[in-house]
Amino acid sequence: MSQTHPLRVVVLISGSGSNLQALIDGQKQGELPVEIVAVISNRAAVRGLQRAEQAGIPALILDHTQYESREAFDEALQAQIDEYRPELVVLAGFMRILTPGFTRHYEGRMFNIHPSLLPKYQGLHTHQRVLDAGESEHGVTVHFVTPELDGGPPVIQARVPVLEGDTAETLAARVQQQEHSIYPLAVKWFAQGRLQMKSGKALLDNEPLGPQGYLMGTTQP
Template sequence: MTPPKTPIAVLISGSGSNLQALIDGQQSGDLPIEIVAVISNRPEVRGLERARAAGITAITLDHKGFDSREAFDLALTEQLEQLQPKLVVLAGFMRILTPAFTNHFAGRMLNIHPSLLPKYQGLHTHQRALEAGDAEHGVTVHFVTAELDGGPAAIQAVVPVLDTDTADTLAARVQQQEHIIYPKAVRWFCEGRLTMAANRALLDGEPLPPSGYQVRHSQP
């Protein structure tokens, strides 16, 4: 018997490469999901084209049309409530969310951030890792809380930093891992394996370490 598909909504601000990984998983049947809508705070971005090409509802909610962050987040909440997703997936959604929004969707909203959190919250993570002389870098999928990039980690992929790396080459290798671990975390959630309780991420009911489930890559 085929398990029921979990309705999810994906929030984007740009090209949507992680969105494409989820679309691919939905279309292949590897992921038990139905993407009910893709919502962008920026009009005419590539991610909206990806959604339309896959027959998925594509919605623009331009943040520039709102007087405040609170007003935008309220409109976004109302839009999501109409869609009734069980999971909200942030895939390159470049907005700082209000506590009212994050609290409303607590435990059912995931984000992906290109660093080994808690290192390098915010922007320019690859360059910051290089400037710090880090031997390793990577990407984290985490539950979203009111703290920017501070929610409990579900899974991390770790890659080595090479002597020849630039911010662009390092970003490209990290992005390859993004497209692997984000669908994995979404699958865990949809299967009921990944949950959040007391500000901790749990896998199969057991608390994960602060870094989450960690996947290490010894080769470039």
């Protein structure tokens, strides 16, 4: 059942914020029943902060280099996020490994997007690793965040073919197009009350999703 008010969302970024822009566009166009109440970056002077400011969204910087430990930074970040009382936290190119305490605090209400067909190619440099391995397809996964790096239950995946002559850059660009479609869709399902995490599994309309989540290319529910 969908809620009567827009879902309060905080978005965490580290860079250009193209997925943030897809969410902003969906909110503005009325396609996403959400209110992005803050954008927080661990790096200053990134394009994503400008995107937030241009949309009239509070844009904050919390520089991780100013903290003596990963735990200290995550504690400060958690306090900053919680000031905005979010119902969902969205990692949109947030390039930090999060501590278990932080991820447990937002368990079941934090998403990440990862440029691979999880559980394949967790971690960094996925596009080059896919090419080096001679894969015929690549893609992107939205998943709930758990303490395991890139290991939370998948919500939705989109696949793209690996074409002859692809470079890491051309492959990344094709994957990013899919990111901008599936991330807003996952957020929309959550805002509508259709998507949840229960007992370590992602459920859509109270039905468990498969080990790779909902696969784009089939009929959209």
